[in-house]
Amino acid sequence: MNNPAIAPHGESAMDLNDLRYFAAIVDAGSLSGASRHLGVTKSLLSQHLARLEHGLGVCLIQRTTRRLQVTPIGQEFHQHCLAVLVEVERARSLIDDARAEPRGVLKISCPVLFAQLILAPLLTSFLQRFP
Numbered sequence: 001m002n003n004p005a006i007a008p009h010g011e012s013a014m015d016l017n018d019l020r021y022f023a024a025i026v027d028a029g030s031l032s033g034a035s036r037h038l039g040v041t042k043s044l045l046s047q048h049l050a051r052l053e054h055g056l057g058v059c060l061i062q063r064t065t066r067r068l069q070v071t072p073i074g075q076e077f078h079q080h081c082l083a084v085l086v087e088v089e090r091a092r093s094l095i096d097d098a099r100a101e102p103r104g105v106l107k108i109s110c111p112v113l114f115a116q117l118i119l120a121p122l123l124t125s126f127l128q129r130f131p
Helices: 016-028 031-038 042-056 072-100 112-129
Strands: 061-063 068-070
Touching: 016 031, 016 042, 016 061, 016 072, 031 042, 068 072
Parallel strands: none
Antiparallel strands: 061 068
C-alpha cells in the first residue's frame, strides 16, 4: 500500500538508496568513482540511476561512453538530495543516541542487606550517570 505522504497522486515512492547513489555519482564525477567509493558495482549504480530518472520522468545525468554531464535539473536535484541525506543521517543519529542510554523504570527485588551493602553505592553512581 502506498503512503500518500511519501508518494502523492499514485506516483511511486522514492528509494533513499537511489538518492544516495545519485549523489555519490555526481560527487565522484563518474560511475567508476562512485562504485569504488561505495563498494558496489557500476551496473548497480546505473540501474538505480535509471530507475530514479524513470520515476522522476527527467534526465538527471547525460551519459556517453566517455563521460557524465549533470543536467541543470540534475544539479538542483543533487543539492536537495544532499540536504535529504543529511537529515536522514541526523534522524538516524537521534535514534542511535536514544538507544545508547538506558531508558525506563528500573525495578530491583532483593534482600534489604544486599541493597544496603552492594546496590546502594552502585545505584548512586548509576543515577548520577543516567538521571
